[in-house]
Amino acid sequence: MKDGEVKELDYGLVLWSTGIAMNPLTKTISEKLEVQKNTRALITDNRLRLKGVPDSSVYAIGDCSTIENPNLVKQLMQFFVDGDTDKNGHLSYSEFQTLAKKISRRYPITKSHLKKADILFARYDQDKSGTLELEELRIMFEDIDKKLTSLPATAQVAHQQGKYLGKKLNQIAVAHRTKKYPPSSDYSVDIDKPEPDVDDLLPPFSYAHFGSLAYVGNAAVADFGTGWTWMGGLPAVYLWRSVYFSEQISFRTRALLAIDWSKRFLFGRDISKF
Structure with a gap:
């Protein structure tokens, strides 16, 4: 089909079924920053x-x-050197x-992939030597990198990010407000001495998935994030409504x-066309 x-x-x-285009402001910011390569969202x-x-x-x-x-593979050597505390290779x-x-503390998104260290260790210790060599660690990191996915664009993620950012901004404000300066009579500023990075007061953002609820007609389905799902009629609907409320x-x-729920209960769903 030709354009137009x-x-x-x-x-x-x-x-x-389609994607979501960037907001004009978001797109403008992305185009002005060379490192922003994602075509759907700003990278943080x-x-x-x-x-x-x-x-x-x-x-x-x-x-x-x-x-x-x-990208864990790109940092492989640094991780290996840091981990090899007795320097035996x-x-x-x-x-x-x-x-x-x-x-996991530095990159919380990797936590779910690294939490069972004993299973990972046994799986990638290919020569069964009881240790991990550099090549074995590289294969492990490559597999983990392939499994890492972006966080979903849901209200649950945004809600947790908002709470995290609010707490961070409060801590930064307190750090600036309580900074101890010399008395005003001999006040001086050392412009060559960098200030501490108060933005790192909080650890990296860590998303905790509490499950998902979907309302489908007069029924609802719940995914509790642990592999356990539940689908039901009115009980599931009111579970969804109570959480949403x-x-x-x-x-x-x-x-x-x-009010919206009461109107629907009394008069049914509005399917009129305009």
């Missing part, structure tokens, strides 16, 4: 700071952004366990939601 060409098609059922580091901006106090949260996945199980915890941020939104 209009064509009519007979149909019985139409299912429209694991502390929600916008990549490519010298001033680290610029943040992006919600579905306009995506947290950059760490391979990692024992205890050394690997300590290294896995450090990587509790997550509203103000009395106003709760009242409007209650």
